[in-house]
Amino acid sequence: MEEERPLLWKRSGYSFGRRQHTTRFKLSSYAVKRPLGRRLWIASACFLLWAPTAGTAAGTSLHRSLVQVLTTANPPDVRVPWRRTGPKSWTGSGVIIAGARILTAAHVVADQVMVEVRRAGNGRRYTATVEHVCHPCDLALLSVADGEFFKGSKALPIGHLPELQQPVEVHGFPEGGSGLAITSGIVSRIDVDYYGHTSYTRLLLVQVDAAVNSGNSGGPAVSDGKLVGIAISALEDAENIGYIVPAPIVRHFLNDVKDGRFDGFPDLGFWAQSLESPALRSKLGLKPDQGGLLVTAVTEEGSGHGVMQPGDVLLAINGIAIDADGSVEIADGVRVDGTFLEQRPQVGETLNLTLLRNGKVLERTVVMRTSEYLVPPGAFDRDLPYRIYAGLVFQPLTARYLFSSKGRQNWLRVYYLNPVMGGTTTRVPNRGIPGRREVVILTGVLTDELTRGYEDIKNTVILSIDGTVVRDLAHLSDLLDSGEGEFVTILTELGQEIVLERKAAEAAHAEILRRYQIPRDRADDLLLSAE
Structure with a gap:
């Protein structure tokens, strides 16, 4: 059984100033290598396994900078946000840069519980730590505590934005073998477009015709002995169309985290x-x-x-x-x-x-400052926020949910999707609701006598609880905890009403959690706020 691969929704055309217009989407995949037994992600016979020969002086030098990244992750499940999907393993690539650091792609280490690295030509694994991560620009910075790992290594210098038609080599550890592979090509396009990891942020992006295969993610694109980009994805059903995070974005990320924190990319809004x-x-x-x-x-x-x-x-x-x-x-x-x-x-x-x-x-x-999101990209590397009340499951609306298999099947049946795909990096219009900080949706209804008749009311935006407009998930939770009166009345933006008898709901709540083996009715951050 094949595992569903992450998707990159790629949008073409200009949209500076958050303009909305006709959109064309291209389906792409991350270049992350899954365990053996998966099908070859993009068939290609053009890569060369690295071997030190007389004609590969550059490769002989560069292999001292190259790293394979081995990730064990336990991603959250948007369908059942109180639990994780279970351990998954994959591999990507990385490159050693100045300061004894490893640069790789953020999606290679997203939701990780353990990251290991090994040098090219060396079978020994070392434990790595994710020091900084930028999910919008799909970059991550790793460190290794054991200094033995860096002995004999060479930091790859960072270059500048490559020119059109400039030759490039993509180095990494793609599927089809365990050794280092190198593919060659040229820069075929320079554009500003969506990055697939969050499918939300439009940044400078470089297209190359060197093969970017499964397992190449995080590996360097090199020209004239300098890093000109980090491989992140390739276009499915097309030959030799790969995408790299260009050097200017890499430099922006590295300069951003010099103070020990990641602030992000600003915009005028x-x-x-x-x-x-x-x-x-x-x-x-x-x-x-x-x-x-x-x-x-x-x-x-x-x-x-x-x-x-x-x-x-x-x-x-x-x-x-x-x-x-x-x-x-x-x-x-x-x-x-x-x-x-x-x-x-x-x-x-x-x-x-x-x-x-x-x-x-x-x-x-x-x-310049960053803008807030009404519909944010969605958090990685943490538990999902949720609240359950008498079998009703509430979550904030995020792009991660929208682009999950569950979100793609339903598209929420509301009009928040259009601003998301339109490239809105600031708050989408509040739909006439002042003070709303996030959109709360009903993502599931656990079957029970109490919830009979409400099973089809899901993937729907919650407008109010007992007549009070919901500002965010924490506010919704407070309204449910502090409500009075005989009934709990929940109104959706589509005008649907969910009405529960308050005493019956409170009496059934614990039993519903027990029956569905749900350890607690809310995420940890809501537990802390309730205390």
Whole structure:
């Protein structure tokens, strides 16, 4: 029986300023190597097992930098959030960088309970620790306490963004053998697009035509003896289309964690409209050689709040002109979504904006910060939050849930999916509910006499409990614990009512948990808040 592989929903086209438009999806897979017995992830005969020969001087040198990562994980189960799915094992690749650290892909070590590493050409395994992880950019930094591991190793220097047509080699430990393999190709595309690990964040992404096979994830893409990217995924049902996290994103991550914590990628937090229409450009007073984006809304949480206004035209960021379609030129012949400019600074650094407002050109400076999510990507490496009440199972809505097999089957039957797939990195519209911090959904109904008739009301957003609008899961839990009156009335955003007799619900609650072998009715963080 084959194990379901993670998916990468890849979106094409520009969407700088959180614009929504026609979307095309491409299905891709992570390059994580599962245990032997799985089918070959992408058939390819073009890789070469590493062997020190006269013609492989570069390979002979690089193998001292290469690492295989062996992960044992116990991921949470979104279908039954009070338990884990059970131990699973897979392997990926990694590379030694300056400071006796190992760089790999975040999805290689996601939800890990143990990580081991071994050097290329050495069978001994060493225990590794995940020091920092960035799930949005799919990068992780590992350390090994045993100094013996790094003896004779060589840190691979980090290069810069490769050019189109630049030759690259992808190094790693793919399926089909236990040794190091090297595939060769060129950089075929540079773009800003979704990363598959969270399927949520659009960052600078490089496409290569070197084969990226199962087990290559986390391995380095190398050019001229320097790391130009980290392999993360490949396009299914296509030959030699792989994706790497490019060096600028790697540098951003490493600089971010220098202070011991990961802050993330900032954004301006605005919605915009393209200015490709001649009539619209004429009305706004734009010159023929001016591009820009029409700002239509600015979120309160975004960095641009208080600086940008609806009706402004964003002409340039840090002096780099924005085209009328929202793209910017970052290299000769390379145009990418302008989101790239938002994400270049670290949190706390500044961006200079050139705005056109009421016919006047303004220069403004903003301090960059990250935005909050109403529908967040979803946590890894921790238990899932949940609350059970009399057989009703509640969870926050996350992208991880949406892209799980359960979420894909139902699509929640609500309109939160469209903003998620539209690239919203700030809060999606609150649907007229001030103060709501997260969307709470009813994800399951445990069959019982008490819940009869409500079995089909699931994957539905909860609006209120006993007439009080639900702000987040902790608030929902408090409302259930402190409620009074004969009935508990739960209202969904679709207008459905779940009504329980309060005394009967409280009397049946413990028995339902016992019957379904559920150890507790809420996640640990809700237990702490209740205390």
